[in-house]
Amino acid sequence: MSLLDMIGPVMIGPSSSHTAGACRIGLVARQLLRSAPVTARIGLHASFAKTGKGHGTLQAMVAGLLGFQPDDARLPAAFAEAAAAGLQFEFHDTDLGDVHPNSAQVELSAADGEHVTLIASSTGGGVIEVIRVDGFRVSFSGASATLLTRYTDALGVIARVASLVAADHVNIAALVCSREKRGGAAMLCTELDQSLSPAALGFLSGWPEMDWVRMVRPIMDAADAIGGGGTDGMGVPVLAGTTA
């Protein structure tokens, strides 16, 4: 956690974990689709379910899905903003098992039918951790650029991805991978010191075993301090990647 995460974020109240963290979960989730989400189904777990309403958790989550930052003055009015933007949403209580009490499952779909599901936890002070994407175990916080790839498990894929990242002069900070079964679908989650170049991303997306590639840009404030990262306000997320 950076110094600017400890004294920060600058945010709309009233809760860093229930409001700012929820907003950031939305900010990450929307980047997993190629285009803006049109429907969202959000399951709130434990403390998110129990005390979320009084903390603006629902508005904050929707605000994040719309691309609003935690300090955006429109956050309290996110439901009206969603209606204007054509985003339909639905909340329900859920039990996600042995996860942090401030956790949520977010299921999104885009106008073209693309669909994604993630589970993320808000661990305190506005810091989040994404723990599942489409059922695969992952681990990333959005503090740094994160490359997610879903592919068919085969000898050397991870090594080739790592080589490509290195050839693009980008360092890997952390890496998690999981697969359904040998030779089945697999997901590789790599936290990077910078984003991959569009050329490298395009090349990676073209590999025959690659099913899905996403570059999640940083959502935390430390990214702002170097003038990079951050999300894109109201606009459509700038995404590289393809789906098979």
Add this chain to the structure above:
Amino acid sequence: MTPTLHEIMQAPSPASAWVLAHDCAESGLSEGAVKAAMQGRIAEMRDSVRRGLASSAPSITGMVGWNAKGLHDAPDVLNAPLLKRVQAYAMAVNEENARMGRIVAAPTAGSAGTIPGALIGVADHLGLSDEQLVMPMVLAAGIGQAISRQMFISGAAGGCQAEIGSSAAMAAAAVTELLGGSSRACVHAASMALMNTIGLVCDPVGGFVEVPCVSRNAFFAVHAVSAAQLALANLESFIPPDEVVTAMAQVGRMMPLELRETAEGGLAQTPTGLAVTARMEGK
């Protein structure tokens, strides 16, 4: 790797310079960029204090909203302007927070008033500039990082001790450095603030960040100033600082779910607390 409290304590004084250099080496950010961002945070904090002191508009539930202004406008019956200022500033920020206003989480929103209350309160009392607060604020952040090595900083995970204990420890170290304290004194101030917060539960009425959160920030901003005063007189925490954090983390794990932000125990379950919950559920 995030430094421990012990490492910060062993650093050459002022501790903040070492914390900044160490963190920038890890993050790749420049020291100038972090300091500039921190200065922006201080300006945001000051703005939230100003708005909070000027407003008596009720919060979402109507339980708070007029306390900071009420104290600020009241006569100084104790002839203790520092005390009154620190308390009023702290509540100003948390009342803004409870109105869904713009604040700086430090480290959380529920504990956002403690650091501005203590640090800006002391600075205004002594006529110091906001520029002089930048490096103490860096140290506050470094202390928070060191605490977060061992525990999640949230009421849901560790009770209020994790939030207000952390903010008070961070504020105590920052005030100590502002007043010329050594690295050792700063960390001992943090440790003393923390060890006297262990066990505090998170039992917010109705689940809202209002009661007791708003007044609690006033109390713990003063708590932080007390810790700084002790440390600047070379008093020390008998239990080493990192061991105090370990103890707090252990108490957090032992704390029942009912007392960790779920509003199922303590003040939230009083007849008056339950009446607020019932009234708000109707809305």
